[in-house]
Amino acid sequence: MSNVPADLKFAKSHEWVRTLADGTVEVGISDHAQSALGDLVFVETPAAGRALQAGEACAVVESVKAASDVYSPVPGEVIEGNGGLADAPESINEEPYGKGWIMRLKVSGAGALDGLMDAAAYERFLETEA
Amino acid sequence: MVDFGGWDMPVNYGSQIEEHHAVRRDAGMFDVSHMCVVDLKGPQTGDFLRRLLANDVGRLTTPGKALYSCMLQDDGGVIDDLIVYYMNSTWYRAVVNAGTRDKDLAWMRRQAPAEGLEIIERTDLAMIAVQGPQAREKAVTVLPAEGRDAAMALDIFYGVPIQTENGELFVARTGYTGEDGWEIMVPAASAATLWNNLIKAGIASCGLGARDTLRLEAGMNLYGSDMDESKHPLESGLGWTVAWKPADRAFVGRPALEAIKAAGSPNKFVGLVLEERGVLRGHQKVVVEGLGEGEVTSGTFSPTLERSIGLARVPAGTGEKVQVDIRGKLLSARVVKPPFVRNGKSCITL
Numbered sequence: 001m002s003n004v005p006a007d008l009k010f011a012k013s014h015e016w017v018r019t020l021a022d023g024t025v026e027v028g029i030s031d032h033a034q035s036a037l038g039d040l041v042f043v044e045t046p047a048a049g050r051a052l053q054a055g056e057a058c059a060v061v062e063s064v065k066a067a068s069d070v071y072s073p074v075p076g077e078v079i080e081g082n083g084g085l086a087d088a089p090e091s092i093n094e095e096p097y098g099k100g101w102i103m104r105l106k107v108s109g110a111g112a113l114d115g116l117m118d119a120a121a122y123e124r125f126l127e128t129e130a
Numbered sequence: 131m132v133d134f135g136g137w138d139m140p141v142n143y144g145s146q147i148e149e150h151h152a153v154r155r156d157a158g159m160f161d162v163s164h165m166c167v168v169d170l171k172g173p174q175t176g177d178f179l180r181r182l183l184a185n186d187v188g189r190l191t192t193p194g195k196a197l198y199s200c201m202l203q204d205d206g207g208v209i210d211d212l213i214v215y216y217m218n219s220t221w222y223r224a225v226v227n228a229g230t231r232d233k234d235l236a237w238m239r240r241q242a243p244a245e246g247l248e249i250i251e252r253t254d255l256a257m258i259a260v261q262g263p264q265a266r267e268k269a270v271t272v273l274p275a276e277g278r279d280a281a282m283a284l285d286i287f288y289g290v291p292i293q294t295e296n297g298e299l300f301v302a303r304t305g306y307t308g309e310d311g312w313e314i315m316v317p318a319a320s321a322a323t324l325w326n327n328l329i330k331a332g333i334a335s336c337g338l339g340a341r342d343t344l345r346l347e348a349g350m351n352l353y354g355s356d357m358d359e360s361k362h363p364l365e366s367g368l369g370w371t372v373a374w375k376p377a378d379r380a381f382v383g384r385p386a387l388e389a390i391k392a393a394g395s396p397n398k399f400v401g402l403v404l405e406e407r408g409v410l411r412g413h414q415k416v417v418v419e420g421l422g423e424g425e426v427t428s429g430t431f432s433p434t435l436e437r438s439i440g441l442a443r444v445p446a447g448t449g450e451k452v453q454v455d456i457r458g459k460l461l462s463a464r465v466v467k468p469p470f471v472r473n474g475k476s477c478i479t480l
Binding site: 038039043060062066 | 147339343397408411430431433438
């Protein structure tokens with residue numbers, strides 16, 4: 001069973017969103033996604049200042065098997081990409097909800113997270129996908 | 131699990147990179163029962179294979195000796211690559227790819243003489259490849275006692291049949307990883323037992339994913355990616371497998387290949403090492419300044435070298451530097467001669 005933390009929101013494309021104390025959000029890919037991709041060997045994160053639409057391809061995670069796009073689960077502006085992933089892409093495999101975060105965003109627009117799934121809904125979604 | 135030539139096969143059992151390292155550093159195994167074993171028997175077999183294959187089975191005179199060869203169309207395009215073992219003067223054993231089995235058998239039968247040759251598909255055999263510096267030492271402990279000495283005595287690229295009470299095994303010191311080891315053909319009914327015994331002997335289960343990164347590091351071609359019917363051996367890094375001598379040996383595709391050789395192939399086949407961050411993948415465009423374009427035929431992240439490597443078909447005049455188009459960005463790559471890794475050691479300067 002993959003790990004689905006209760007305090008996060010999830011997108012159908014398997015990104016998670018964590019709201020931080022200052023109102024900005026942290027985005028990564030779920031435990032299920034990292035497990036399906038396999039050992040990650042290269043990650044390309046977006047540059048700070050980039051404006052993203054919800055659903056826009058903004059990062060690339062590449063495993064030994066294949067390259068996959070990461071889509072921004074919410075609209076917003078990139079505050080920073082996780083620079084640590086350049087030298088340690090395996091962080092996403094090891095701690096997808098921790099040091100494997102991909103980017104931090106300043107969300108634009110109220111209610112931008114409303115369309116995302118909570119943990120329980122994401123778990124049900126994973127069951128329907130299996 | 132993925133479909134591979136009609137077989138459901140695991141890409142990895144756990145971590146693909148750990149499976150890769152197991153083979154480079156210790157011992158790993160692959161269920162390669164999808165590979166198709168074909169026995170060719172009868173007084174005409176030797177003459178038939180000397181005409182069918184671009185490499186010359188006439189070089190095989192010792193029982194058990196193996197040869198790697200391409201099987202070509204008349205125009206020089208590669209139908210398949212295969213290994214053929216010389217068993218005796220009226221029996222050769224070929225191992226062909228799973229995805230090409232039907233067309234290979236059809237082609238062999240079309241080329242076959244009316245008499246003096248039997249083509250027998252050995253669907254009764256499974257195959258397990260044990261590979262790695264410790265593979266033979268670990269695997270020998272689970273072989274039938276009567277076959278251990280013969281198996282350990284094998285030279286590289288030789289095989290030997292071993293009679294057991296459960297039928298005949300065939301153990302060959304061959305593989306697709308660039309490491310020492312064996313490929314063991316076994317009656318299908320005993321394959322699961324052998325696999326479980328090999329696990330108990332400390333050999334790691336490895337999937338198709340590690341098989342691909344290992345063969346790529348070893349600079350070995352994959353049929354369907356690095357060459358196919360539309361490509362000839364001279365532009366696929368396989369010129370070394372074409373036996374031009376003796377000059378009077380008429381093999382299928384020879385006239386076409388000789389014409390290509392005389393005119394000079396416009397393309398060559400090279401290894402690439404990516405000098406920037408990213409991963410080379412099949413079908414990426416290679417840009418060669420002043421000469422035009424080529425294509426990456428296979429690419430991956432090399433777990434041993436910890437950078438991306440690939441095989442590519444590029445214009446014949448390509449020098450030491452090229453650029454590869456990876457998702458719209460041109461990244462620098464260095465041209466090298468494969469293999470990248472053999473017997474656990476890097477063969478290129480990084």
